[in-house]
Every structure is written in C-alpha cells, then in structure tokens.
Amino acid sequence: xxxxxxxxxxxxxxxxxxxxxxxxxxxxxxxxxxxxxxxxxxxxxxxxxxxxxxxxxxxxxxxxxxxxxxxxxxxxxxxx
Amino acid sequence: xxxxxxxxxxxxxxxxxxxxxxxxxxxxxxxxxxxxxxxxxxxxxxxxxxxxxxxxxxxxxxxxxxxxxxxxxxxxxxxx
Numbered sequence: 001x002x003x004x005x006x007x008x009x010x011x012x013x014x015x016x017x018x019x020x021x022x023x024x025x026x027x028x029x030x031x032x033x034x035x036x037x038x039x040x041x042x043x044x045x046x047x048x049x050x051x052x053x054x055x056x057x058x059x060x061x062x063x064x065x066x067x068x069x070x071x072x073x074x075x076x077x078x079x080x
Numbered sequence: 081x082x083x084x085x086x087x088x089x090x091x092x093x094x095x096x097x098x099x100x101x102x103x104x105x106x107x108x109x110x111x112x113x114x115x116x117x118x119x120x121x122x123x124x125x126x127x128x129x130x131x132x133x134x135x136x137x138x139x140x141x142x143x144x145x146x147x148x149x150x151x152x153x154x155x156x157x158x159x160x
Contacts (some may be wrong), residue, residue, distance in 0.1 A: 035125040046113040
C-alpha cells in the first residue's frame with residue numbers, strides 16, 4: 001500500500017519560495033504567470049493491509065511529524 | 081487557469097530527505113513505513129486562455145527553471 005501526502009502552506013501564509021519562483025519565471029519571459037505557491041509531496045510505502053488503519057496512521061504521521069499544522073495544510077490518499 | 085506541477089527525484093536517485101523521513105517515522109513507532117520519497121509541488125496561476133499554449137509554456141518552464149532534468153522527473157496538469 002502507498003500513501004501520497006500533499007503538504008502546502010495555508011492560504012494567507014506568506015510563501016517566499018513561491019514568490020521567488022513567480023518572479024524568476026517572469027524574468028525569464030513567462031509573463032502569463034501571476035502567482036506561484038510551493039508545497040511538498042511525500043510518498044510512503046506501507047506494510048499495512050487494511051486501508052482504514054493505514055488512513056488513521058498516516059493522519060497521525062502528518063499531525064506528529066510531517067506537517068506543521070500551525071501554518072500548513074495536508075491532504076493524502078491511500079493507493080494500492 | 082492553473083498549472084499543478086509535481087517534481088520528484090528520478091527513481092534510482094538517492095533521496096536523503098525521504099530516508100530521513102522514513103527513519104524518523106520508524107523511531108516514532110510507525111513501523112509499517114518501509115520507504116519514503118519526497119518531492120515538491122508548484123502551483124502556478126496563469127493568465128493564459130488557451131490550454132495548449134499553457135501546456136507548452138509550463139513544459140518550457142519546467143525544462144528551463146523548475147526541474148533539474150538530470151536527476152528529476154516532472155509531470156503537470158492544467159486546470160481551469
């Protein structure tokens with residue numbers, strides 16, 4: 001089983017990396033870019049056989065280690 | 081229009097961040113995690129009106145700035 005976790009800054013939280021990307025793209029001549037935000041993706045290989053247990057565990061992992069829930073949102077999907 | 085770009089290390093390229101995540105999760109007691117890989121997601125807001133042009137531009141952005149194509153793979157989707 002595999003978990004794909006997407007973590008990104010909450011809307012409203014300043015994203016300096018995203019700003020830099022948008023500015024750099026504009027300097028390179030890509031003038032259609034109006035904004036950019038950067039997040040991260042974590043793919044986990046899991047030994048679990050039960051999907052519900054896996055979901056609960058991954059939620060726990062996000063809360064305890066992977067995401068900083070003060071400033072970040074996360075969402076994930078479990079795939080076989 | 082919006083572009084969602086996923087960038088990750090090519091399979092076979094060592095991913096120290098992923099390893100650290102896997103090890104930390106295991107230390108925290110999540111013993112079902114056997115491997116982890118980390119990638120990044122970039123969301124761009126685009127002024128484009130034509131999807132094909134947008135796709136070509138985003139491909140160009142990935143090749144020129146966003147991805148290091150020697151060690152990274154990218155994929156993207158354009159959404160309205």
